[in-house]
Amino acid sequence: MKRIILRPGREKPVHNRHPWVFSGAIARVEDSPNDGDIVVVTDQDGNFLAQGYYNSHSQIAVRLLSWDESEPIDRAFFRRRLERAIAARQDLAADESTTAYRLVFAESDGLPGLVVDRYNDYLVAQFLTLGVDCQKSLITGLLAEMLSPTGIYERSDVDVRQYEGLEPSTGPLWGETPPDLMEIQENGYRFLVNVKTGQKTGFYLDQRENRARVRDFSAGREMLNCFAYTGGFAVYAAAAGAGPITNVESSAEALGLAQRNMTLNGLESGREDIDTYEEGDVFTILRRYRDQGRSFDLVILDPPKFAHTQAQIASAARGYKDINLLALQLLRPGGILFTMSCSGLVSADLFQKIVFGAAIDAGRDVQIIGRLTQGVDHPILLSFPEGEYLKGLICRVL
DSSP states (O other): OOEEETTOOOOOHHHTTTTTGGGGGGEEEEEOTTTEEEEEETTTTOOEEEEEOOOSSSSSEEEESSOOOOOOOOOOOOOOOOHHHHHHTTHTTTOOOEEEEEEGGGGGTTTEEEEEEEEEEEEEEESSSSSHTTOOOHHHHHHHHOHHHEEEEEOOOOOGGGGOOOOOEEEEEOOOOOOSSSSETTTTEEEEEETTTTTTTSOOOGGHHHHHHHHOOOOOEEEEEEEEEHHHHHHHHTTTTTTOOOOOOOOEEHHHHHHHHHHHOOOOTTTTTTTTESSHHHHHHHHHHTTOOOOEEEEOOOOOOSSSGGHHHHHHHHHHHHHHHHHHHEEEEEEEEEEEEEETTSSSSHHHHHHHHHHHHHEEEEEEEEEOOOOTOOOTTTTTTTOOOOOOEEEEOO
């Protein structure tokens, strides 16, 4: 098999089962592997370390699949990995009140670059790296065989593919094409989802458990739901007795679905004149609310990813500080802030320091009363801490 030989002293991450080999760790490449090929990674003395996908165009030159020299990377290998991931979600599969969740979470499930989400009887897949993209037909066939979905739809339209030398790719892969809007359930609540063009694969599945935590703080509170998208947090809060709720979101289409989701859950009666749906830039709108002297008992901050590269961390930190400062200025004494970051490059420690800086600038004393992370269907492999991208704090303003 074609080989990648590492520089001296660069074996430790592989020994520790980290699934990435960076191009700078490579001493030489033997036998001219094609991009997407399976290669063996060895140390300087030729000792086997691992095997995985190769891509000369990526900074992450090899994404490791197996640390077992005798394990062929073939159809049976991918079937075993898929079976393991699916089995780990059996509790969710058995929960009739939840019909949408993540089935495969890339490196954390031993399949770098592959994301598969379930929406009712449809699967939505993302092939994010060249190595897994080369296995698209094989993986699609296995998913169809193992799960018998109504259809499998591709949403490989994310920026990360450009770093792999790949163009965006979307469309049906197998079976029926999903409808433009489908209704899913999450913890018994109903939501309309567009898996063809919606954010991520249509819905923020990673926030399921955090939405449930918002519900616990919502009764009787006036709520500001920032970056509201299709109103997930608002539905949970309204069901628990929050009100009025102000939803702020830059997408008119998403806000329209947020209103429809309230109706779908029977929550619109008596709320038409108190809940607000405001389209526009969240930073601008929150500054206007502050200047108008408005205040709230509960603020939700769930912004999009601010840092896509290391070079963007500083500007992302400024953005997170600015939005948290505005939120803290809008909270009444005793108010609750749910603040989150989905930027994997912004660590939980850095994020807490950013919120601390915002509290100092706002002149508020703030307590952390809870911490937030991604749902159980987005597990964090101990050897791959980069898989922990979603972090957040539940804060109380004194």
